[in-house]
Amino acid sequence: MASEATTLIVDGPGGPRNLRISSPSRVLWPELGLTKLDLAGYLVAVSPAFLAANGDRPVSLQRFSGGIDGEQFFSKNPPKGTPDFVRSVPVTYPSGRSHPQLVLDEPAGVVWAAQMNTVVFHPWASRAGNTDNPDQLRIDLDPQPGTGFPETVPVALELRSILAEAGLTAFIKTSGNRGLHVFAPIEPTHEFLDVRHAVIAAARELERRMPDTVTTAWWKEERGGKMFVDYNQANRDRTMAGAYSPRPLPHAPVSCPLEWDELATADPAAFTIATVPDRVAERGDPWESMHSSPGTIDTLLGWWNRDLDAGLGELVFPPDYPKMPGEPPRVQPSRARKTS
Known part of the structure; x- marks a missing residue:
């Protein structure tokens, strides 16, 4: 039986590449009938902003081994058969171990990831050339049960003001669900623990004001x-879904x-793989200038x-982290009360 595979020609800095897409008609989003080929086409369409x-x-x-309702797993290290145009860099994890981790540099690499059944891309807050020092401060605003996107908006606006007081320019994106992600470009002069402390300082100031x-x-x-202001997303090897x-x-x-x-009138459900390519083509990328004027976390560290x-x-800290200096007991309060 003939293979169903198809080939996409993907332009890039080194010229066009032929990318094989196996099972292009595999349905990833059953309710909409969107396929693996639809996903690859979306990623090509937004690849400049995505990269x-x-x-x-x-x-x-x-x-995802099948559709989005099927089994899922994370790939960090380059899998067998990784093409030569997809590189990797060594990174150090919280355990102290170091391993190579994937880096995407061109549209063909992103399409290759889609061929490997990737749906969600989780980039680090640091660059490949300096993996220990983030160049982004990231804050995840996480609605709790009974709240949703509308309740997140005024919190994000107040957080923007707080970061501005600290000398940082904030950028905003939907999480793709109910929450919002606030980013601020920073000079890569501090390691992850310092950036975590800067995030906690901003979060505590936000908590005091609201x-x-x-x-x-x-x-x-x-x-x-x-x-919930999820400060633990600022830790080493902690990521959130990337922009686009x-x-x-x-x-x-x-x-x-x-x-x-x-932000005030946005509907996060309206931003989908079917609608975002036209949005980017018509409006451009709101994050295009993000790293033109990075700030520092000095003021936040003062706080x-x-x-x-x-x-x-x-x-x-997260449960898989080693016990960290100065950390309070890592035990649920109700359980601690029962124990005592």
């Missing part, structure tokens, strides 16, 4: 209906960069030290 946001960074690939709305509580039982990355939800949404003046002096210390 500006996600290229030249270590990236983890969230791959105490009935915002929380930095790691444990879900302590959050109630408040918006599809998400594995039934309506095929995309984590879409926005202009700030769009961190101020809070340390006031008795506010380190916060809980």
Whole structure:
């Protein structure tokens, strides 16, 4: 029986490449009937903006063996058969181990990832040439049960003001679900732990200004209906869906960069792999100028030290991290009370 595979001709800096797409009619988003070939076509269409946001960074690939409802796994190291135009760089993980991690540099590499059944792309906050020092400060605004995107908007606007006070220019994108991601370009002069502390300082300031709305509580039982500022996304080897990355939800949404003046009326469900190519072609990329004037985290680190002096210390790290200096007990509060 003849193979169903097809070939896409993908332009790039080295000229066109022929990319084989096996099973192009495999349905990834069943409700919409969107296929693997549709995904590859989307990634080609937005590849300049996609690579500006996600290229030249270590990236983890969230791959699905079938459709988005099937089994999934993450690829970090180059899998067998990785083409020579997809490079890798050594990165150090929280355990102290070092391994090569994939880096995407051209549209053909992104299409190859789609051929490998990648749906979600998770780039690091640091560049391939300096993996230990992030050049982006990232803050994930995570709505809790009973809240959604509309409740996230005023929080994001206040956070923008706080970052501006700290000398940083904020950029915004939808998460592809209910939340928002706020990024700020920074000079890559501090390692991940420092950037984490800068994020915590900004989050605590946001919590002080919106105490009935915002929380930095790691444990879900302590959050109630408040918006969680997920400071742990700033850690080494912690990533979120990249700009223009599809998400594995039934309506095929995309984590879409926005202009700030769009935010109040934006509908995150409207940004999908079917609609975002036309949006980018017509409006351009809101993040195009992101790294033209990076700031520093010096002011935020000053706030961190101020809070340390006031008795506010380190916060809980993710469960797979080694015990970190100054970290409070990594145990759910209700369980700790029962134990005591």
